[in-house]
Amino acid sequence: MDKILIRGGKVLKGEIPISGAKNAALPLMIAALLTEEPLTLSNVPRLADVALLQRILRELGAHTTLLGRKAGESPFAGDVVRIHAEEITNITAPYELVSRMRASFWVIGPLLARCGQARVSLPGGCAIGTRPVDLYLKALSAMGAEIDIEQGYVVAKAPEKGLQGARIVFPKVSVGATHVTMMAAALARGETVIENAAREPEVADLARCLKAMGAKIEGEGTSTIHIEGVTALHGADHAVLPDRIETGTYAMAIAMTGGEGTLTHTRPDFLDAFLEVMEEAGVTITLDETRMHVKSNGGLKPVSVETQPYPGFPTDLQAQIMALMTMADGVSVIRETIFENRFMHVQELARLGADISLSGDTAQVRGVNELIGAPVMATDLRASVSLVIAGLAARGTTELNRVYHLDRGFEALEHKLAAVGADIERVRG
Incomplete structure (x- = not known):
C-alpha cells in the first residue's frame, strides 16, 4: 500500500494550479444518464x-471515452471525458x-427519471457520519416513485406515466438530495419546486450543465429552485x-509553512467565508x-x-483549518x-504534537510551538490532507x-507541493 513521506520545515513558494472540482465532476458525469446523446465534460x-x-456508468450501459488533455495544456490541466x-x-x-463512493448513489435520480426504475445499493464512502439518504427517497416519493429497501x-419504480413534478421542502440543506431531485425533475411531468435547496457552486454548475442539455431550471444558487420537466x-x-476545496487547502498549506504563493485557474469568489477566516488568522x-x-x-x-x-x-x-491552527498563537474554537463524526483526524494530529480537546461538536485547538513528524493514518479524504x-x-x-483516501479527491498532490518547494514523496507499496 502506498504511503507519502513529508520532511517538514520547507517554506512553500511559487504557483499551484487548481484542478477541476471533484464535487462538481461527479454529479455532472451522472447527469449523462439523462440523455441518449453524448455529454462531453x-x-x-x-x-x-x-x-x-466511470466504472459504475459503464456497468449501467454507458460508454465513457477519456480524451485526455488538449495539446499544449499544462500537465495539471483536466481531462476531457465523453459519456454516451x-x-x-x-x-x-x-x-x-x-x-466505495457515496456520490455514486445519485444515479438513482437519472435511472428512475429515464428508465422508470432503479435498483441502487445503499451508499458507502468516507466514514464521517451516517449521512442518511432519507431526504433523497422522500423527494422521489413525493414525485410519485414507489420505493422499497430490499x-x-x-428499489425504486416510477408510475406508469413517469415521475410527476412536486413541491419539495427539505428539512435541512443537503447537496446530494438537491442534485438527485434536480436531475429527476428535469424529465418529470410538470413543475418541481425545491425549497431549502443547497446553494453550493457545484449545485449551480450541475444546473448550468442540465440547462445546456435542454432542461428548464431557474433559481440555481438560491434556496429555491424551479424545474419545469421536459x-x-x-x-x-x-x-x-x-x-x-483544493484552493482553500493549498492556501492553508502555504500559510502553514510561512510561505508565499499564487493559486491559479481558480474561483476565489466561491470562498468568501473561508477568506474571512484566513484574514482573521493573519494571512494576507x-x-x-x-x-x-x-x-x-x-x-x-x-480563529x-x-x-x-x-x-x-x-x-x-474543517480538518485543514484545524491543522493550520495547531501552530497559531492562542486557542482556536x-x-x-x-457531520457528527468528522473529528477523526484529531487523534492523528495529536500524534504530531497538536494540543486539541473535544467536547461534543466542538474542538478547542491550543497552538503549540512545534509539531514533530510521526507515522499517521488517514481516516477520510479531508482528514488525510490535514495531516499533509x-x-x-x-x-x-x-x-x-492509507493515502488512497487522498487519491480520491486531490489530483497529483505530492507533485504540486513538490513544485513549490515541499520535500514530499510517494513510496509505492
Missing part, C-alpha cells in the same frame, strides 16, 4: 473517485461499487468548475478573477470557526455542524498511510 480531475464512477448513455442496459448499481438495495434532454459540452490574501495570492505574515492568530452549508465555512475545509498540512510544518519526517 472538460477540466475533469484525475481522481480515484472519477475512475470509479445511448441505451441504459442495466438499472442496478451494485454494492461492490456503490459501497437486502441493502433501494420530455427529453440532448447532449452538450460543459467545463467543470475549479475546485474551491489578494485576489483577481481566477487567481489567489497567499502571503504569510510570520505568525498565525487563533473561531463554525461549519455551515454554503455560503458558510465549508465542512470540507472549531465547531462542526454538518501539519506534516509540512513538522520537524522531521511525517509518514502518511
Whole structure:
C-alpha cells in the first residue's frame, strides 16, 4: 500500500494550479444518464473517485471515452471525458461499487427519471457520519416513485406515466438530495419546486450543465429552485468548475509553512467565508478573477470557526483549518455542524504534537510551538490532507498511510507541493 513521506520545515513558494472540482465532476458525469446523446465534460480531475464512477456508468450501459488533455495544456490541466448513455442496459448499481463512493448513489435520480426504475445499493464512502439518504427517497416519493429497501438495495419504480413534478421542502440543506431531485425533475411531468435547496457552486454548475442539455431550471444558487420537466434532454459540452476545496487547502498549506504563493485557474469568489477566516488568522490574501495570492505574515492568530452549508465555512475545509491552527498563537474554537463524526483526524494530529480537546461538536485547538513528524493514518479524504498540512510544518519526517483516501479527491498532490518547494514523496507499496 502506498504511503507519502513529508520532511517538514520547507517554506512553500511559487504557483499551484487548481484542478477541476471533484464535487462538481461527479454529479455532472451522472447527469449523462439523462440523455441518449453524448455529454462531453472538460477540466475533469484525475481522481480515484472519477475512475470509479466511470466504472459504475459503464456497468449501467454507458460508454465513457477519456480524451485526455488538449495539446499544449499544462500537465495539471483536466481531462476531457465523453459519456454516451445511448441505451441504459442495466438499472442496478451494485454494492461492490456503490459501497466505495457515496456520490455514486445519485444515479438513482437519472435511472428512475429515464428508465422508470432503479435498483441502487445503499451508499458507502468516507466514514464521517451516517449521512442518511432519507431526504433523497422522500423527494422521489413525493414525485410519485414507489420505493422499497430490499437486502441493502433501494428499489425504486416510477408510475406508469413517469415521475410527476412536486413541491419539495427539505428539512435541512443537503447537496446530494438537491442534485438527485434536480436531475429527476428535469424529465418529470410538470413543475418541481425545491425549497431549502443547497446553494453550493457545484449545485449551480450541475444546473448550468442540465440547462445546456435542454432542461428548464431557474433559481440555481438560491434556496429555491424551479424545474419545469421536459420530455427529453440532448447532449452538450460543459467545463467543470475549479475546485474551491483544493484552493482553500493549498492556501492553508502555504500559510502553514510561512510561505508565499499564487493559486491559479481558480474561483476565489466561491470562498468568501473561508477568506474571512484566513484574514482573521493573519494571512494576507489578494485576489483577481481566477487567481489567489497567499502571503504569510510570520505568525498565525487563533480563529473561531463554525461549519455551515454554503455560503458558510465549508465542512470540507474543517480538518485543514484545524491543522493550520495547531501552530497559531492562542486557542482556536472549531465547531462542526454538518457531520457528527468528522473529528477523526484529531487523534492523528495529536500524534504530531497538536494540543486539541473535544467536547461534543466542538474542538478547542491550543497552538503549540512545534509539531514533530510521526507515522499517521488517514481516516477520510479531508482528514488525510490535514495531516499533509501539519506534516509540512513538522520537524522531521511525517509518514502518511492509507493515502488512497487522498487519491480520491486531490489530483497529483505530492507533485504540486513538490513544485513549490515541499520535500514530499510517494513510496509505492
